[in-house]
Amino acid sequence: xxxxxxxxxxxxxxxxxxxxxxxxxxxxxxxxxxxxxxxxxxxxxxxxxxxxxxxxxxxxxxxxxxxxxxxxxxxxxxxxxxxxxxxxxxxxxxxxxxxxxxxxxxxxxxxxxxxxxxxxxxxxxxxxxxxxxxxxxxxxxxxxxxxxxxxxxxxxxxxxxxxxxxxxxxxxxxxxxxxxxxxxxxxxxxxxxxxxxxxxxxxxxxxxxxxxxxxxxxxxxxxxxxxxxxxxxxxxxxxxxxxxxxxxxxxxxxxxxxxxxxxxxxxxxxxxxxxxxxxxxxxx
DNA sequence: CCACAGGACGGCT
DNA sequence: AGCCGTCCTGTG
Numbered sequence: 001x002x003x004x005x006x007x008x009x010x011x012x013x014x015x016x017x018x019x020x021x022x023x024x025x026x027x028x029x030x031x032x033x034x035x036x037x038x039x040x041x042x043x044x045x046x047x048x049x050x051x052x053x054x055x056x057x058x059x060x061x062x063x064x065x066x067x068x069x070x071x072x073x074x075x076x077x078x079x080x081x082x083x084x085x086x087x088x089x090x091x092x093x094x095x096x097x098x099x100x101x102x103x104x105x106x107x108x109x110x111x112x113x114x115x116x117x118x119x120x121x122x123x124x125x126x127x128x129x130x131x132x133x134x135x136x137x138x139x140x141x142x143x144x145x146x147x148x149x150x151x152x153x154x155x156x157x158x159x160x161x162x163x164x165x166x167x168x169x170x171x172x173x174x175x176x177x178x179x180x181x182x183x184x185x186x187x188x189x190x191x192x193x194x195x196x197x198x199x200x201x202x203x204x205x206x207x208x209x210x211x212x213x214x215x216x217x218x219x220x221x222x223x224x225x226x227x228x229x230x231x232x233x234x235x236x237x238x239x240x241x242x243x244x245x246x247x248x249x250x251x252x253x254x255x256x257x258x259x260x261x262x263x264x265x266x267x268x269x270x271x272x273x274x275x276x277x278x279x280x281x282x283x284x
Numbered sequence: 285c286c287a288c289a290g291g292a293c294g295g296c297t
Numbered sequence: 298a299g300c301c302g303t304c305c306t307g308t309g
Binding site (some may be wrong): 118163211253 | 299303304
């Protein structure tokens, strides 16, 4: 199956390397291949043309439009952010092809629990091993890919099993959260309808989900909330450098950063965070 | 061998 | 409410 669009707000590296996803890998020809839901997709850019091809469960056009957020006007978003100040203008120019993916809520929850106190190569490795062990195999171009395991597929996995995959101290958190979700102690179906503040409170009840992970889930999953501002060490760094200018960045409190984000970026603070984070990480 | 990188959590004040 | 030690693994 194949689908093609023209876009000047779609850059492969910006989308796949900006820290929002863990299952997309670069091929030798510069394209990226990834797995989401039961799809294996390859995305290639030639000039202004974006070519999607692979194995899709359903209509490839609809699947790509949903997942890659193709109906959203990123030009307008970038214009709005650029007006805020020169810092945003520069960051937006740098990450001009970023799009926030609509990732499966369950997968985003588990992925970002794994991300706690962890680095990207290791996070990717753990998620691949988890998928290979408990997901479903899909063969594409003679290569094997594995879907992200469903809650049901993790039902009988023990804490020790998780530990063997290299999860470290996150093993118990993954186990507890899986069962909280299976038992509907936290009902993922209901989160969509809740205002951001209440959806966040629900997510915080999950084991291994703290403020930063909750905000990442709200921003990067299908919940798609832009009124959150995930604060990790890089965001603390960039916000201190650009605005707060404390000589010791570790003295800057989350509260202080959050207040600044509310005032400066308002209800699109999540998008501001992405451009600032990506710019700082890539140019550091 | 040690230092460091990266968030959640629980025990403490 | 805020502070701080601990949790695990990979890298330099």
